[in-house]
Amino acid sequence: MPSSALVFPSAAPAERLWPGGPRLPADGFQPLDPTPELLAELAEASARLEAAQPEQIIAWAHQRFAPHLTMATAFGPEGAVILSMLARIAPETYVFNLDTGYQFLETLDLRDRIARKYGIEVDMLQPALTVPQYEAQHGGPLYKINPNQCCFDRKVKVLRAAAQGHHAWMSGIRRDQSPDRARAAIVEWDKKFNLVKISPLANWTKKDVWTRIMAEDVPYNPLHDQGYPSIGCWPCTRAVADGETDDRAGRWSGTAKTECGLHTLEQQDGSGI
Ligand code: SF4
Numbered sequence: 397m398p399s400s401a402l403v404f405p406s407a408a409p410a411e412r413l414w415p416g417g418p419r420l421p422a423d424g425f426q427p428l429d430p431t432p433e434l435l436a437e438l439a440e441a442s443a444r445l446e447a448a449q450p451e452q453i454i455a456w457a458h459q460r461f462a463p464h465l466t467m468a469t470a471f472g473p474e475g476a477v478i479l480s481m482l483a484r485i486a487p488e489t490y491v492f493n494l495d496t497g498y499q500f501l502e503t504l505d506l507r508d509r510i511a512r513k514y515g516i517e518v519d520m521l522q523p524a525l526t527v528p529q530y531e532a533q534h535g536g537p538l539y540k541i542n543p544n545q546c547c548f549d550r551k552v553k554v555l556r557a558a559a560q561g562h563h564a565w566m567s568g569i570r571r572d573q574s575p576d577r578a579r580a581a582i583v584e585w586d587k588k589f590n591l592v593k594i595s596p597l598a599n600w601t602k603k604d605v606w607t608r609i610m611a612e613d614v615p616y617n618p619l620h621d622q623g624y625p626s627i628g629c630w631p632c633t634r635a636v637a638d639g640e641t642d643d644r645a646g647r648w649s650g651t652a653k654t655e656c657g658l659h660t661l662e663q664q665d666g667s668g669i
């Protein structure tokens with residue numbers, strides 16, 4: 397079992413941009429430039445890895461981009477499965493969570509359960525303003541009147557800052573989750589964050605994910621057993637009702653919003669597609 401000590405890649409800088417926030421890029425760090433040569437390499441790798449197992453995709457990403465490979469997780473079932481794979485392939489990979497201040501206690505507890513099982517301590521990255529400061533600035537909870545701005549301030553901006561100092565990030569999205577996610581490549585250039593984006597589970601189904609969780613006793617959020625197939629911040633997540641087939645029906649329920657803006661290209665304000 398890997399050590400439970402927090403491990404950062406050797407090139408990771410020590411200073412944070414703000415208390416609890418992402419870290420400054422290391423001295424001498426050069427971001428990747430999306431040159432035609434790089435884009436061609438990514439397209440070729442993506443096509444070659446289309447039929448690969450997630451472990452093979454993660455191993456390729458580690459070999460190609462470490463120590464500048466990172467992963468963002470919201471502690472969903474897919475993220476937990478990738479963490480279980482990373483523990484075997486590259487446990488030193490820097491993994492972070494966008495800790496909005498509005499996450500369920502069960503989600504925060506899962507972070508510790510994963511650390512105990514796999515020795516991977518996910519770094520909880522917080523926005524520059526605490527929840528009380530943010531709500532005071534806006535005269536109350538912004539998620540009630542402008543969730544796009546709230547997601548932008550408390551997720552997208554933090555991920556954008558966290559992207560500095562890295563070349564590539566992994567995410568747990570699956571193509572069958574939504575029409576928007578159906579367009580995800582295994583490997584692609586992410587214009588929004590100026591990083592290579594790798595989606596090792598793009599071709600997996602929900603059943604594949606849960607089969608792995610059950611087979612390997614991967615820790616998961618107990619709210620999934622209480623009617624919450626998809627879990628985000630508590631103010632914007634509800635349990636789904638019997639007969640609701642869309643797993644994301646409980647996210648921003650009653651609004652047109654379907655995504656926090658992390659996995660969409662068109663909008664820059666957290667509105668999603
Ligand atoms: S999911 Fe809701 S509470 Fe969380 S950042 Fe977005 S709008 Fe704010």
